[in-house]
Amino acid sequence: MILDKHSFIQQRPGPVVLCILDGVGYSDHTEGDAYKAAHTPNLDWLHNNCQNRPLNAHGTHVGLPSDADMGNSEVGHNAIGGGRIVSQGAKLVNTALETGALFEGEIWRKISGNVREKNSTLHFIGLFSDGGVHARLDHLKAMVEQARKEGIKSIRFHILLDGRDVSETSALEYVLPFENYLKTLNAEGISAKIASGGGRMTITMDRYGAEWAMVERGWNTHVHGEGRQFASAEEAIKTFRSEDDVIDQYLPAFVIAENGQPVGRISDGDSVIFYNFRGDRSIEISQAFEDDEFPSFDRGNRPDVEYSGMMEYDGDEHIPKQYLVAPPAIDQPMCEFLSANGVGQVAISETQKYGHVTFFFNGNRSGKFDDKIEDFIEIPSDVGGFDLRPWMKAVEITDYLVPAICENRQPFIRVNYANGDMVGHTGNFNAARMAVEVVDVQVGRLMAAVKKANGVLLVTSDHGNCDEMFEFDKKGAVKLNEKGTAKAKTSHTLNKVPFIVYDPATRNEFTLSEVQDAGLSHIAGTVFNLLGFQAPDVFNRTLLEKK
Numbered sequence: 333m334i335l336d337k338h339s340f341i342q343q344r345p346g347p348v349v350l351c352i353l354d355g356v357g358y359s360d361h362t363e364g365d366a367y368k369a370a371h372t373p374n375l376d377w378l379h380n381n382c383q384n385r386p387l388n389a390h391g392t393h394v395g396l397p398s399d400a401d402m403g404n405s406e407v408g409h410n411a412i413g414g415g416r417i418v419s420q421g422a423k424l425v426n427t428a429l430e431t432g433a434l435f436e437g438e439i440w441r442k443i444s445g446n447v448r449e450k451n452s453t454l455h456f457i458g459l460f461s462d463g464g465v466h467a468r469l470d471h472l473k474a475m476v477e478q479a480r481k482e483g484i485k486s487i488r489f490h491i492l493l494d495g496r497d498v499s500e501t502s503a504l505e506y507v508l509p510f511e512n513y514l515k516t517l518n519a520e521g522i523s524a525k526i527a528s529g530g531g532r533m534t535i536t537m538d539r540y541g542a543e544w545a546m547v548e549r550g551w552n553t554h555v556h557g558e559g560r561q562f563a564s565a566e567e568a569i570k571t572f573r574s575e576d577d578v579i580d581q582y583l584p585a586f587v588i589a590e591n592g593q594p595v596g597r598i599s600d601g602d603s604v605i606f607y608n609f610r611g612d613r614s615i616e617i618s619q620a621f622e623d624d625e626f627p628s629f630d631r632g633n634r635p636d637v638e639y640s641g642m643m644e645y646d647g648d649e650h651i652p653k654q655y656l657v658a659p660p661a662i663d664q665p666m667c668e669f670l671s672a673n674g675v676g677q678v679a680i681s682e683t684q685k686y687g688h689v690t691f692f693f694n695g696n697r698s699g700k701f702d703d704k705i706e707d708f709i710e711i712p713s714d715v716g717g718f719d720l721r722p723w724m725k726a727v728e729i730t731d732y733l734v735p736a737i738c739e740n741r742q743p744f745i746r747v748n749y750a751n752g753d754m755v756g757h758t759g760n761f762n763a764a765r766m767a768v769e770v771v772d773v774q775v776g777r778l779m780a781a782v783k784k785a786n787g788v789l790l791v792t793s794d795h796g797n798c799d800e801m802f803e804f805d806k807k808g809a810v811k812l813n814e815k816g817t818a819k820a821k822t823s824h825t826l827n828k829v830p831f832i833v834y835d836p837a838t839r840n841e842f843t844l845s846e847v848q849d850a851g852l853s854h855i856a857g858t859v860f861n862l863l864g865f866q867a868p869d870v871f872n873r874t875l876l877e878k879k
């Protein structure tokens with residue numbers, strides 16, 4: 333693991349600072365682009381005066397099944413920190429389903445066998461859309477089909493409505509066809525019903541311990557069948573929309589009931605599959621099902637079930653204990669080499685992106701490689717309402733970073749500013765524009781500190797989001813909603829992202845490669861070089877070329 337010195341690039345006196353502006357990409361559209369609309373004197377200066385180029389951050393460039401798949405934080409940070417393209421969760425599950433390996437595995441047989449032996453119920457809980465970031469409906473359908481073949485007679489679905497990785501009010505586009513599909517199962521004598529649900533930002537899918545109350549609400553809804561009752565998911569969604577101007581991700585929890593009784597409480601002897609493949613928002617609900625010691629909320633009567641996740645969500649803590657598909661193996665990410673060579677690091681973000689810049693960045697490992705030379709800093713996020721406070725914790729993050737850079741506390745510093753992404757997901761254009769302006773001010777502060785320390789600042793992103801805050805039709809026109817205003821887009825984009833090198837102590841040794849297909853996985857090699865090392869062979873080529 334010993335790193336070789338670089339042949340012509342010398343390490344700068346100050347630190348290399350990798351600044352990830354989460355969710356800030358380059359759109360071809362102007363309307364709805366909160367980045368273009370924002371006043372960004374610092375980012376403009378960097379674009380006009382420094383070497384920079386766009387990088388691919390979507391689809392096959394980050395290990396997703398196709399180039400129609402938008403990027404996301406998990407795969408983006410895996411690619412940046414891992415410095416190579418690995419097949420990601422969605423792709424691994426596709427393969428396990430196509431080859432049938434998933435159903436031949438021990439855990440599927442245990443889950444299915446448990447239901448058949450006890451004549452109990454198979455429950456599926458997960459994100460109910462085709463956004464492809466956390467879950468996919470074709471994965472769910474394939475498992476239901478297998479359950480049907482295996483003679484399972486009782487299936488319940490606990491659906492987390494999306495509107496965050498897909499169009500903001502698209503829930504019924506998924507629910508109605510699915511209800512029709514369930515009718516075909518019912519006609520064969522299989523009792524298959526939607527049992528509970530709610531918006532993914534209201535129940536169940538919290539991450540990084542930011543708001544456990546979300547998981548508690550989800551638990552009570554799915555497990556105990558407690559909550560407002562409706563005859564169908566369609567009725568619940570339509571009722572909530574008529575009562576309030578609410579988009580799918582924030583829909584309240586609902587329980588489907590017949591004669592006042594929930595149709596799908598989770599009981600002793602049942603099996604439960606949490607079918608999301610992505611880890612961050614799947615860990616807490618898995619702990620609620622599995623952990624004997626559980627301090628986060630009162631679960632009431634915890635049913636004795638056979639529980640499985642789609643994947644292993646945390647390989648260090650082994651959460652969940654049972655899973656259907658092995659997660660992507662990202663061996664030897666950049667920081668493992670750096671630590672082994674005594675190159676210390678700072679990783680900092682606020683809660684919402686803390687695991688992104690630590691866990692995802694380090695190839696899905698939650699720990700440090702060397703405690704003595706790595707500082708992980710988490711600034712607690714506000715709870716909810718990011719469009720109400722688009723500044724989030726950006727200022728506090730920079731307050732930590734400025735002295736850390738000036739004192740040259742560690743040679744490699746990485747930071748994620750969540751604003752462009754988290755505010756982008758709210759669909760609020762004005763707030764997103766302000767989010768970008770806040771981040772621009774912070775970039776200015778980092779530039780000043782890096783200049784003082786004679787370091788290097790790299791500015792990039794993991795995928796687009798706030799660069800397209802409106803939906804467009806196929807002809808490129810802005811889609812309108814019922815009110816005649818622009819239809820908000822809450823999801824990520826397929827756009828390229830910036831890669832800027834601010835190198836005030838420049839020695840003019842390199843230019844930036846112009847290779848068209850370069851993507852996020854080329855950043856790691858570049859960081860090695862700026863730290864004065866050759867990148868080991870397992871990393872994709874550097875973006876730096878001899879001048």
Ligand SMILES: O=C(O)[C@H](O)COP(=O)(O)O
Pocket residue numbers: 403404405406465466496497613753757
């Ligand atoms: O989990 C989320 O908030 C979205 O589905 C994806 O956002 P992220 O990939 O930027 O975290």
Ligand SMILES: [Mn+2]
Pocket residue numbers: 354355404405406408753794795
């Ligand atoms: Mn992101």
Ligand SMILES: [Mn+2]
Pocket residue numbers: 355405753754757797824
């Ligand atoms: Mn996002």
